[in-house]
Amino acid sequence: AQSVTQLDSHVSVSEGTPVLLRCNYSSSYSPSLFWYVQHPNKGLQLLLKYTSAATLVKGINGFEAEFKKSETSFHLTKPSAHMSDAAEYFCVVTAGAGNNRKLIWGLGTSLAVNP
Amino acid sequence: DAGVIQSPRHEVTEMGQEVTLRCKPISGHDYLFWYRQTMMRGLELLIYFNNNVPIDDSGMPEDRFSAKMPNASFSTLKIQPSEPRDSAVYFCASSSGLAGYIDEQFFGPGTRLTVL
Numbered sequence: 185a186q187s188v189t190q191l192d193s194h195v196s197v198s199e200g201t202p203v204l205l206r207c208n209y210s211s212s213y214s215p216s217l218f219w220y221v222q223h224p225n226k227g228l229q230l231l232l233k234y235t236s237a238a239t240l241v242k243g244i245n246g247f248e249a250e251f252k253k254s255e256t257s258f259h260l261t262k263p264s265a266h267m268s269d270a271a272e273y274f275c276v277v278t279a280g281a282g283n284n285r286k287l288i289w290g291l292g293t294s295l296a297v298n299p
Numbered sequence: 300d301a302g303v304i305q306s307p308r309h310e311v312t313e314m315g316q317e318v319t320l321r322c323k324p325i326s327g328h329d330y331l332f333w334y335r336q337t338m339m340r341g342l343e344l345l346i347y348f349n350n351n352v353p354i355d356d357s358g359m360p361e362d363r364f365s366a367k368m369p370n371a372s373f374s375t376l377k378i379q380p381s382e383p384r385d386s387a388v389y390f391c392a393s394s395s396g397l398a399g400y401i402d403e404q405f406f407g408p409g410t411r412l413t414v415l
Contacts, residue, residue, distance in 0.1 A: 227390065227408055228406045231407070287401060289353070
């Protein structure tokens with residue numbers, strides 16, 4: 185069975201400090217993994233994706249994530265938070281094929297950035 | 300391309316009425332997704348289609364909800380009869396894919412539904 189766990193529902197950081205949003209997955213198949221961002225009262229936008237190429241993936245706005253198969257993790261990081269990073273972040277896994285193909289969303293992590 | 304188009308953007312209706320939400324995906328995309336978002340339940344995947352065929356409808360809450368995709372450029376999500384607890388923002392998204400792989404999803408602006 186496939187599942188996604190975002191380990192923190194809320195994360196608060198100070199502007200200029202590093203960001204770490206944690207995501208663990210479970211999959212019987214080789215997964216594809218995504219991070220999406222949703223700013224307040226806005227739609228969702230892709231931050232980055234892993235699709236079995238390089239394990240360190242760079243996305244937009246300075247975010248990156250590393251796929252660690254041994255740890256079944258795909259944590260999202262950014263070296264220095266900006267006020268505009270305050271948003272909801274979702275980790276997503278797709279896995280399987282044919283009738284077993286599943287798309288699983290995490291419950292989201294709300295990131296607050298303090299001045 | 301204009302992106303994913305949803306209509307209406309806002310809908311206010313009374314309990315018991317039928318509601319139809321519409322979505323036009325990005326041309327050439329093979330996948331179409333319907334989501335619901337509320338403060339209480341967060342973002343929920345309701346159903347998704349591949350080449351106009353429903354693949355996973357396990358997220359559809361109950362029989363009052365139905366979704367169709369009669370062709371590659373149009374999909375509807377219908378609620379009949381509507382209830383106040385259906386009030387939410389409903390997002391439609393589309394994606395391309397090869398051999399069953401789902402790529403980046405592009406989201407529409409959403410329809411904010413209020414059921415009084």
